[in-house]
Amino acid sequence: xxxxxxxxxxxxxxxxxxxxxxxxxxxxxxxxxxxxxxxxxxxxxxxxxxxxxxxxxxxxxxxxxxxxxxxxxxxxxxxxxxxxxxxxxxxxxxxxxxxxxxxxxxxxxxxxxxxxxxxxxxxxxxxxxxxxxxxxxxxxxxxxxxxxxxxxxxxxxxxxxxxxxxxxxxxxxxxxxxxxxxxxxxxxxxxxxxxxxxxxxxxxxxxxxxxxxxxxxxxxxxxxxxxxxxxxxxxxxxxxxxxxxxxxxxxxxxxxxxxxxxxxxxxxxxxxxxxxxxxxxxxxxxxxxxxxxxxxxxxxxxxxxxxxxxxxxxxxxxxxxxxxxxxxxxxxxxxxxxxxxx
Amino acid sequence: xxxxxxxxxxxxxxxxxxxxxxxxxxxxxxxxxxxxxxxxxxxxxxxxxxxxxxxxxxxxxxxxxxxxxxxxxxxxxxxxxxxxxxxxxxxxxxxxxxxxxxxxxxxxxxxxxxxxxxxxxxxxxxxxxxxxxxxxxxxxxxxxxxxxxxxxxxxxxxxxxxxxxxxxxxxxxxxxxxxxxxxxxxxxxxxxxxxxxxxxxxxxxxxxxxxxxxxxxxxxxxxxxxxxxxxxxxxxxxxxxxxxxxxxxxxxxxxxxxxxxxxxxxxxxxxxxxxxxxxxxxxxxxxxxxxxxxxxxxxxxxxxxxxxxxxxxxxxxxxxxxxxxxxxxxxxxxxxxxxxxx
DNA sequence: TTGTACGCGTTATCAT
DNA sequence: ATGATAACGCGTACAA
Numbered sequence: 001x002x003x004x005x006x007x008x009x010x011x012x013x014x015x016x017x018x019x020x021x022x023x024x025x026x027x028x029x030x031x032x033x034x035x036x037x038x039x040x041x042x043x044x045x046x047x048x049x050x051x052x053x054x055x056x057x058x059x060x061x062x063x064x065x066x067x068x069x070x071x072x073x074x075x076x077x078x079x080x081x082x083x084x085x086x087x088x089x090x091x092x093x094x095x096x097x098x099x100x101x102x103x104x105x106x107x108x109x110x111x112x113x114x115x116x117x118x119x120x121x122x123x124x125x126x127x128x129x130x131x132x133x134x135x136x137x138x139x140x141x142x143x144x145x146x147x148x149x150x151x152x153x154x155x156x157x158x159x160x161x162x163x164x165x166x167x168x169x170x171x172x173x174x175x176x177x178x179x180x181x182x183x184x185x186x187x188x189x190x191x192x193x194x195x196x197x198x199x200x201x202x203x204x205x206x207x208x209x210x211x212x213x214x215x216x217x218x219x220x221x222x223x224x225x226x227x228x229x230x231x232x233x234x235x236x237x238x239x240x241x242x243x244x245x246x247x248x249x250x251x252x253x254x255x256x257x258x259x260x261x262x263x264x265x266x267x268x269x270x271x272x273x274x275x276x277x278x279x280x281x282x283x284x285x286x287x288x289x290x291x292x293x294x295x296x297x298x299x300x301x302x303x304x305x306x307x308x309x310x311x312x313x314x315x316x317x318x319x320x321x322x323x324x325x326x327x328x329x330x331x332x333x334x335x336x337x338x339x340x341x342x
Numbered sequence: 343x344x345x346x347x348x349x350x351x352x353x354x355x356x357x358x359x360x361x362x363x364x365x366x367x368x369x370x371x372x373x374x375x376x377x378x379x380x381x382x383x384x385x386x387x388x389x390x391x392x393x394x395x396x397x398x399x400x401x402x403x404x405x406x407x408x409x410x411x412x413x414x415x416x417x418x419x420x421x422x423x424x425x426x427x428x429x430x431x432x433x434x435x436x437x438x439x440x441x442x443x444x445x446x447x448x449x450x451x452x453x454x455x456x457x458x459x460x461x462x463x464x465x466x467x468x469x470x471x472x473x474x475x476x477x478x479x480x481x482x483x484x485x486x487x488x489x490x491x492x493x494x495x496x497x498x499x500x501x502x503x504x505x506x507x508x509x510x511x512x513x514x515x516x517x518x519x520x521x522x523x524x525x526x527x528x529x530x531x532x533x534x535x536x537x538x539x540x541x542x543x544x545x546x547x548x549x550x551x552x553x554x555x556x557x558x559x560x561x562x563x564x565x566x567x568x569x570x571x572x573x574x575x576x577x578x579x580x581x582x583x584x585x586x587x588x589x590x591x592x593x594x595x596x597x598x599x600x601x602x603x604x605x606x607x608x609x610x611x612x613x614x615x616x617x618x619x620x621x622x623x624x625x626x627x628x629x630x631x632x633x634x635x636x637x638x639x640x641x642x643x644x645x646x647x648x649x650x651x652x653x654x655x656x657x658x659x660x661x662x663x664x665x666x667x668x669x670x671x672x673x674x675x676x677x678x679x680x681x682x683x684x
Numbered sequence: 685t686t687g688t689a690c691g692c693g694t695t696a697t698c699a700t
Numbered sequence: 701a702t703g704a705t706a707a708c709g710c711g712t713a714c715a716a
Binding site: 692 | 710713
Binding site for chain 2: 052053058067077078081090091092093113
């Protein structure tokens, strides 16, 4: 492998000049051409290890996810990668397989690898454990939480406005007269699930609709759990007239049930889903909460870039990005039993 | 950041001894304890950049995929990661977004990053372009193709036996009397799609069943294309009595259509799918081709590890891993129109 | 604008 | 078993 020395020798210039050329310094136009030719001829490539040794930067960003098999995350990853690569960073993607031990272990691993920054979608980890990692506590390795937050953590995080998302969605059901509204949520330890549940509870309270615990089914954000939850809801003695799924996978599971049972949406049951159901799947005419995935990705990348540049202004930064309710004809009017209209 | 020097100073030993300790050399038990204590007290961590500079290894493996949003790939990635991490390697995951330019560009990028090895799931790239990358041509950076192959490439590749997979699957239809068999394939430029099509053609020939080009629908491995293809097949003047989808996404799209049209499987139509439909989705009683994902991942990782260890025995190595046909009651008996049994 | 020379933290060779 | 020391390839004062 040719080194900067070889290029210097070939051109008759010094390594300092070559280095300047490589890093965008002032070099005579004639020298530039000469160097470019040498680099091409020799097939010279910078040695990133050597550069890192000097600069203390690896140009690597660690991304730690609960799982790679979740479209929501992989979408965001791809978008972050695009943004970060434009700035010269590449991604070290890690999954902790929704395993608490792996989560903290891999977080430590990433800091050991001297990545320049870390994006974490947390699940089980506690704030104390994070802050016990010296590089993170000393802000040597900037960390940004994405999508989810955890208790007592007061670092940067980029989140969606989950509570408003479900509030506004369920409100649509209510406006159409629904009172028995099924709600399929994820594990309450995960902040997104917890917050989405809050939205549901608040809107019921605001509209003075009695809360029936039976109507809230807890899944684990998987397709199978959404499938199971939907079946449970429909098998209730007094089943809901409307149901909301609160993530992509559980929505898919629930929709599958409606197909299987040959239920027409919205004639037989009203439904609201979550995430890009209509884009990734076929064109299902189902109202969904659209999360600002692009913004989540971009803002996370931008904030991390800022921190990696040493700018700790407005720390800790907490962003709540707005979701969008994409309306489709999946919400039917519900005429109360025993009403004058019956 | 404390360095090896600090540890040496703290312990009164020389840096050479510390280095030996770190790399598993012979060190007195008393010294070991002393060093361990120093490392703990000082919070010393090895500087990987410096180590790389000396060893010429980064302990990074590059993985380049068409997309991260494909369960088949992300599963395999997670499994490879587990295997490689056990050997001390971490993964630099990249997606080329199914973009030809990005594919070659990112492959170059990974070699520039001095990853120790690369796993590539190719799509558009041509063998010549790969071999024009010096590090790869000179076997400095081992490369293993995964899942797909490309023309004229004679390097290592780990593949599934796609042709047998579809041959055996479609054969099941034929055994049950089906003659009009719909087949939803991916882009023929992708080797897996091409090979799966071959299996279909061969089995028809072997059983002397006339080939109707109308029954072969080309999708792009996406859910939407499977959905479209299935609708096209069913709208044919003389529609198939059995249909096979040849990847996970297209299978899902096709199954959606059967739900929408309220077609019962296998009463109204027989169906065979692909990939872990029954595991990731709900428990659909559909016969599927199960790809050896775990083996693909493990063998790819193992082969790459071998190459990275400098062992180029049995090069190039081409593995064809067997798929499994998981039978479920989704294939009905077809009684030919106009037969004695009608 | 260009060159000299040093140091980044580690591994490895060769003594001791 | 341990130590002194020379690389590894690059960036950067500082000098010219």
